[in-house]
Structure formats: structure tokens, C-alpha cells
Amino acid sequence: MPRKIRIRSxxxxxxxxxxxxxxxxxxxxxxxxxxxxxxxxxxxxxLKAFEQCLVxxxxxxxxxxxxxxxxxxxxxxxxxxxxxxxxLILEDVISTEQRPKVEDLEExxxxxxxxxxxxxxxxxxxxxxxSVILGSGYVLSFQETGGNFxxxxxxxxxxxxxxxxxxxxxxxxxxxxxxxxxxxxxVLEKAGYRIEALEEELVGNPGREVLHPIxxxxxxxxxxxxxxxxxxxxxxxxxxxxxxxxxxxxxxYLRDLYDHTVQVIDTVETFREILTGMLELYLSSVSxxxxxxxxxxxIIATIFMPLTFIAGVYGMNFKYMPExxxxxxxxxxxxxxxxxxxxxxxxFKVKRWI
Numbered sequence: 001m002p003r004k005i006r007i008r009s010x011x012x013x014x015x016x017x018x019x020x021x022x023x024x025x026x027x028x029x030x031x032x033x034x035x036x037x038x039x040x041x042x043x044x045x046x047l048k049a050f051e052q053c054l055v056x057x058x059x060x061x062x063x064x065x066x067x068x069x070x071x072x073x074x075x076x077x078x079x080x081x082x083x084x085x086x087x088l089i090l091e092d093v094i095s096t097e098q099r100p101k102v103e104d105l106e107e108x109x110x111x112x113x114x115x116x117x118x119x120x121x122x123x124x125x126x127x128x129x130x131s132v133i134l135g136s137g138y139v140l141s142f143q144e145t146g147g148n149f150x151x152x153x154x155x156x157x158x159x160x161x162x163x164x165x166x167x168x169x170x171x172x173x174x175x176x177x178x179x180x181x182x183x184x185x186x187v188l189e190k191a192g193y194r195i196e197a198l199e200e201e202l203v204g205n206p207g208r209e210v211l212h213p214i215x216x217x218x219x220x221x222x223x224x225x226x227x228x229x230x231x232x233x234x235x236x237x238x239x240x241x242x243x244x245x246x247x248x249x250x251x252x253y254l255r256d257l258y259d260h261t262v263q264v265i266d267t268v269e270t271f272r273e274i275l276t277g278m279l280e281l282y283l284s285s286v287s288x289x290x291x292x293x294x295x296x297x298x299i300i301a302t303i304f305m306p307l308t309f310i311a312g313v314y315g316m317n318f319k320y321m322p323e324x325x326x327x328x329x330x331x332x333x334x335x336x337x338x339x340x341x342x343x344x345x346x347x348f349k350v351k352r353w354i
Contacts, residue, residue, distance in 0.1 A: 030069035036061055037157050039166050044158070062169045063138040066150060070094050070142050083108075083140065085133065093142050096129045100227065102234040104243050108135035111173065111234065114227035115149060115180050118190045125187055125220045127227070130180055134173040134245055141176055153179060170250045177235075178257055184228065184264045188271070191217060195274055202278055206285035214278055221272045228268060232261045299354060303344050307337045 032047040038061040067075060070093060080090045089110050092098060100113040111132040119126050128147065133140040141150065153175050156164050164175060194217060202210050238246060239254045246254070314323070314333060323329045348354045 030067065030072050030075055032075065033064075033066040033068070033154075035064040035066070035154065035157060037064070037165055038062065042157060042160065042165070044154070061137070062172060064141070064169075064172060065138070066141045066143070068143045068145065068147065070096075070144055076142075079140065083133070083135065083138065085140075089133070093131045096144055098129075100230040100234050102237045104237075106243075108133050109173075109238075109243055109245055111177065111238075113177065113180055113231050113234070115143075115183060116187050116224065116227060117149070117183055118187050124216070125191075125223060127223060130176075132173055132176055134169060136245065137169055139169050139172050139176070149183070150176065150179065167249070168247065170246050171253070174250055174253050174257065178253075178260075181231075181257060181260050181264065184224070185260075187220075187224065188264065188267050191220060191271060195271060195278075199274075199278060202281060202285075206282055211282060214275060214282065218272070218275050218279075221268055221275060224264075224268045225272070228261060228265050232258070232265060235261055295354075299348060303341050306340050306344075310337055310340075 034043075034045050034047055036043045041061060065079065067079070070076065073094060076090050076093060079085065080087065084107065086105065089103070089105070092103075092110065092112060098112065102112075103110040111134065113130055113132075115128045115130045117126050117128075118124075128144040130144070131140075131142040143149075153164070153172075156162055156175075164171065194213070198210055198213055198217070202214075235254060235258045239251060239258060310333065314321075323333075326332070345354075
């Protein structure tokens, strides 16, 4: 899980639009991929730096620039100058702790969302910010790390299957968003398996060892909720077709994307309720065990109260106590104490207190 608080003191006092990377420090090389495609065209190459402007070369072709690694701000500055991206938008690209949103700047659309994945090795959800800029005939995408989770889209373009090569840049932007949201279902599926296993363990053996996994899953659900609720608003704004960059033929796909987002939100809320119920069940189990212990101790104390009274009376050692001289006095007192204890146990049994 990511840290709850990120240090942002490096930005204090700087002018708006100053590019300062605030994410985790990274040493890997930045990977820049340039893809130009059309119905009968596909070109792909990797760039080490932006040596020249990468503007679209024709109306029927789409230019896609994917930047994997945003910790080198000089690449973003050059790309911003090439495509005319506002410095505040570039600042949002490298600010990795902001909520998903969509901004319409007339000449282009800026879309920011969170890419979530499940790390099998560490057993936790990983989060990464993804930014997409949609312009006329081009798409710019920015990944926080050097991961290659857009590989399925590249493979579809390379093979020329489906409608991706035939449609415009807006459909490519939709495909990128759809791939990110599909990963949410993978994360939820893994979380569902873990919740089912925890439920069985909690019912069978409600010990302290299940408390930490429940708390960990609740944090993951909070992370998913923070990532999906703003995304729902962003997709609604895209679906309204207020920007001419979104064609009518793409709106139906955005509606499907909205349905997927709503489904993710419903699943997240359901899991949150289940985890809350599991936590309440754990607390109830702990309380019941404590009540059982206190019940046994109370019964023992109640039984010994009259016995203690009798022992205390005959332990006062007064000189003139007639019972002290009886030959059968000691056995009778012990027998009386035994009868009192058995009678009280029988009474508790009749009242169903034990």
C-alpha cells in the first residue's frame, strides 16, 4: 500500500506551473514510445529523448506518444512545448497524489486516473497515476513507472485486428481508459477471494491473527473507493459530448465504460460492508469469549460466597461456641457446604444460567 502522506514541501513558494516531481524517487530510465497508425499504416519506435516535434502528419493517421516514467521533467517540458500543453496541466501530470478528473481546454482534453494492480509477491494492491491527453489526431499518455500495462493496446494496433486502427484518437483514449478500469475487476476478484477465506477463518477460529488482514483489506477498499468515485464523474463529463474531440461513434463506448465504473463502485461498496460486518463479528466474538470467562468466574465467586461466610463464622475462634465441642461438627459443616454448592449449581442449571 502507498504511504498515506507524501512530502510536498519542495513546491512551497514556487510559481504555478513549475514542474517538480513529488512521487517516489526512481532510478529507472524513461521509456518513450512513438506509434503512428492508420487503417493501412502502423509505425512504432522508441525514443531516448524528444529531438523534434511529434505532431500528427495527416488527418487519417493518429499519433500516440506513451511516456513510461515521469520523474524526468525535462521530457515533459519538451513535449509540452511541442504540443502546446499548458504548464499547469504538465504540473498535474507529475503530481501523483491527486484525484481522477477531466479538464476540457478546448484544443485538448486532459484525463487523469489511477491504475491499480495486485502484486502477488507482496500480497497487496499497487497504485500508479496515469494521465491521458487527447488532442486532434494525437494521444499523449503518461505512466508513473516503467510498467508496460498498455501492451495489449499496442498488440491490437500491431496486429490490425478490430476497429482500433480504423477509428480516431478519441477511440484510442477510450481503449486506454477501458484497459485501466478492467484492471479494477482483477483487483476486486483477488480481494473477493481473500474476503471469502477470511470469512471462513473468522467463523471457525476468530483469533487476533485475522484482525490485521481485515484492516489491510479495508484500507485497500478505501483506496479503490477514492480512485473510482471521482472517475465516475470524469467519465460522465466525457459522455456529455461537450468537446468536439469526442465523436458520436465513441459515445456509446463511453457509456459502456460508465457502466463498468458503476459496477466497480457497487462491488467496492459491497466489499466495504462485508468487511465492516466481519470486523463487527470479530468484536462480537471477542466480547462473547470475555462474557463466557466472566460468567464462569461469577458462578465460582457466587458459589464460594456462602461457603466463605460459613468458614468465616467458624474461624472466629470464640471461646464459647457450642459447635466447636461437637464430635461430628467438622463433618457436618463440610457436608453443609457441599450441599449448598450442589444446590446452587442445580438452581443455576434450572434457570439456564449455565
